Amino acid sequence: MLRLYATVAAGGFRRHSTYRVATLAGLFTNTVFGFVLSYTYIALWAERPALGGYSMADALAYVWIGQALITVCGMMGGGFEDELIERIRTGDIAVDLYRPADLQGWWCAANAGRAAYQLLGRGAVPLLIGAVAFGFTLPAGPAGWAAFLLAVALGSFVSFALWYLVAMSAFWLLDGQGVVQVAWLAGLFFSGMLLPLNVFPGALGELARALPWAALLQVPADVYLGRYGDGWGLVRAYGFQLGWLALLLAAGRAAQAAATRKVVVQGG
Amino acid sequence: MSLTGSFIELDGLEKTFTVRRRTGLLRREKREVRAVDGISFTVDRGEMVGYIGPNGAGKSTTIKMLTGILTPSGGRLRVAGIDPARERTRLARRIGVVFGQRTTLWWDLPLRDSYRLVHRMYRIPDDRYRENLARCVDLLDLGDLLDVPVRQLSLGQRMRGDIAAALLHDPEVLYLDEPTIGLDVVSKSRMREFLRELNATRGTTVLLTTHDLTDIEQLCSRVMVIDHGRLMYDGGLAGLHEAGGGERMLVVDLERELPPIEDVPGARFVRADGPRQHLAFPASASAAPLVAAVAAAYPLVDLSVREPDIESVIAKMYGGASGGTHERRRESLR
Amino acid sequence: MAERLRTAGAHGSGAVEVLRTYRLVAAMWIRSTMTYRASFALTLVTSFCVTFFDFVVILLMFGQVQGLGGFSFAEVAFLYGTTGTAFGLADLALGSLQRMGRRIRDGSLDVFLLRPVPLLAQVAADKFALRRLGRVLQGLMVLMWSLVLLRHEVAWSWGTALMVPAMVACGAVIFMAVMVLGASAQFWLQDAAEVANSFTYGGNTLLQYPPTIFAQDLVKGVVFVVPLAFVNWLPALYVLGRPAPAGVPSWAAFASPLVALVCCAVAGLAWRAGVRSYRSTGS
Incomplete structure (x- = not known):
């Protein structure tokens, strides 16, 4: 069973790796936005150094991490939900439902492959360009990078679970x-894509940091910046991501089960 | 403007595409594909012509040039005296096009709304529009469907709706791409009846591409076969069968398994599956005497006539050498 | 002969024909959208909110600081409102152009080419979405608010007052030209549609902030290469009584209409070249 999902994931990776021009175009766009946002952050942090507990170098790293993870952690669209919704709308989903593999697992694996490709194809280069242009904060050694990558992986799964739940709504x-x-x-607002969540004031900030979207960008970025340390703090950060992941996957399963009954009752 | 006074004129029409293909990590191969390789023919006003050939033979490329979507790479082309590539929008008012697998109707809106858009886009005078719509609704049996959103129509209903949409502006020529594809037997014969009627009463020139030889047989007095971008045959259907050595198949279902039927003149026993037997006979011959002879001598339960499909006729026509299945286009490496 | 005269007439009124076609197709899409009323209401509200959240970021920023790059909140809101409204109008009118690549890929662009009406109008009105009005409304509201805040700070005259609507109109036209340019590129590179976003959405984000916070080379780039600075920066700096960025002559503040015209000409040429290429390659 695990082999099947690995094959599906590899398929997702390969499929997206054929869109080379699209990847380059995305890279260009992310880089342009990275530059524009960097200058606004520089202006902001010049006025208020240590805003949200970030130094200017931290804030700049945050900007480029955001650009690198846009498609990986699906802050502005999961990258698969359009296709899934289209299959539901046209009724092709009935075919998927009768497949021996689990619907959610199938799409999750395919999406993991896509995210992995996006991380390599669209994530790494903007991060490098930003680092060269602005000299922002880098993680503390290989362990820091590893901790960051794990947080990104978890963030990308949380994103999948979220968008899967959204797509399920198309059944109704x-x-x-x-x-x-x-x-x-x-996603745009509560992921911290527009402004880091720890700059949000008071209760709005508390709320934003507790919602699942915080798991997509804010948590990986803070892991990158070493703000959770490397002990229990880090475990708590992963725990936050895993908690939302479990909850959202379960909600997606429940929706899927209800939808399946509906499809079976209506005969497709 | 016109040389021969014909409605559609093609003289050495060519279309060459440059195809780039990645052959290695960075290497790219550039080659020219001749989709249409020097086609010449004329069609007179009021003719009904079948335009057939295997997939990738160059049929749709030709239609795209005839409608002005594509610019030819060589040769001369006139439709109603107009050069389609240069005066596409002017020509558009005088032609109607129906793509079998691509609807021009508005998915979420009632059929009537799509027609209203055609009315205004083509600037059809009100009385003409009303008259044409009434005629199409009547002949295509669309009365109950006008207020139904297109997404709720069946394939056959949608095809009828599409044909009506293509005829509201009184086109002088109608291009049909697979008009009966996916339709059931009743819808198919209804569609053919409508097209015959249209051609007979309005004098609309019809050019149709199809994979269904029955379409051609029942509608077209003339058929053109295109393969590898070249015109291979232009003439009557009977002639095509002769040229291709085509045979039709009489499938007879007998009451029980019997020895092969070999004593009926004009028929050749091919094979038997239990009580069902397959008899081949020349495509140009009528099936009637054959059926009478079989029915007189054998206990018949059911029978049907199977047409040879276009591919097999064409394959036979050229000795099977160009088969049309493996190598679709003539390609030259550059 | 009559036929000839009629087509000559139709050619003579090209712009009218474009607008007429646009209206016809857009009306069909509005009716289509209205068949899913609940979803439409939801998208209109979200479209408004998306852009509102966009502005919330600036509010949040000014919750932390007094000024940005030497500009007050009212001045940044003025920049935001002018570019937001201009971009909103362009997006409302031509936002669908970025989807043209899909039409090319699935071959449905051919159906547009079969109709006796201008292609650009059909493609531009394709999937016309009234919900994009949300962005225009939001931009206008911020603009009004900034004008109220600035009523005493700026030395208003007839000239500066007139520059505000002119700025929005020219800005919309410049953004539209960039969108047509991006769409034209899709005739060759359907997968590169996203690049146009860096100049439209990215440009809009850039122009919301004062030019003083950006590297001067970047500012020169949007003055002399991709002339987005003419959307609002240069005229707005004049209205606010601030000097033009280094190396830019002061009369440039009045050049927006001319720049818009040039952009349209370039976009028109690119579009024609794109259509010609499509019709010769069919891909």
């Missing part, structure tokens, strides 16, 4: 675009 709402929009909006 013929046109899933409205829900996708809301999810997109929430």
